Amino acid sequence: MERSYDDKLKNRNFGDLFYETQYWLIFLAPNQSNIGTCVIALKRHCGSLSGLKEEEWIDFGKTVKQIESSLKKAFNPTLFNWGALMNTDYMNEKPDPHIHWHFIPRYRQKVEFGGLIFEDLYFGSMHPRPVLEISENARQMIIGKIKENL
Numbered sequence: 001m002e003r004s005y006d007d008k009l010k011n012r013n014f015g016d017l018f019y020e021t022q023y024w025l026i027f028l029a030p031n032q033s034n035i036g037t038c039v040i041a042l043k044r045h046c047g048s049l050s051g052l053k054e055e056e057w058i059d060f061g062k063t064v065k066q067i068e069s070s071l072k073k074a075f076n077p078t079l080f081n082w083g084a085l086m087n088t089d090y091m092n093e094k095p096d097p098h099i100h101w102h103f104i105p106r107y108r109q110k111v112e113f114g115g116l117i118f119e120d121l122y123f124g125s126m127h128p129r130p131v132l133e134i135s136e137n138a139r140q141m142i143i144g145k146i147k148e149n150l
Contacts, residue, residue: 014039014100018143019150023059026067028143033132034104035111035118035142036071041100049084049099060101067103070149075113077105078123104129114141 015027020043029037040063046052052060068080081104086097107120116138122129134142 012041012098014041016139016143018147021059021063023056024063026063028139028146029102030133031129031131032118032134032139032142033129034077034106034120035113036075036077036105036146038067038103038146039100040067040103041098046099047086047097052099066150067146070146071105073149074145075105075107075111076109078108079106080104081106113145114138 013030014025015029015038017025017027019026023043025041025043027039027041029039031037040060042052042056064082071077071080081102083102083104084099085102086100090097106123107118108123111118114137116134118132120129
């Protein structure tokens with residue numbers, strides 16, 4: 001029996017799945033250089049934004065409000081960056097892009113959480129963020145804090 005597309009998504013490098021809506025899956029991203037960075041992926045396969053259905057857009061709008069509100073309460077970011085970047089899918093000979101959003105909270109100030117300090121070294125710029133891998137325990141604490149405020 002073939003697994004559903006959303007199960008296949010769980011095996012991509014989007015991070016730790018911690019929440020879902022009717023149409024979207026929310027993962028804590030592997031790179032936590034900006035605490036609370038997430039990936040929001042469509043449950044069904046779709047390769048372009050123009051292929052989204054109206055109800056998926058509506059659910060995405062609700063999801064944006066939920067996740068931004070939760071992060072504001074949890075870690076007080078200064079602003080949020082959103083990007084639907086699928087460049088790496090086209091590095092493959094046979095690209096198979098899938099709609100997903102990178103949700104990156106940006107911080108003017110340092111954030112201390114769980115004994116760690118998170119600093120947005122390039123706040124206010126488009127400079128690539130350095131990679132910060134954290135322990136499984138720290139990841140679960142961040143997920144808990146986000147879910148507490150969802």
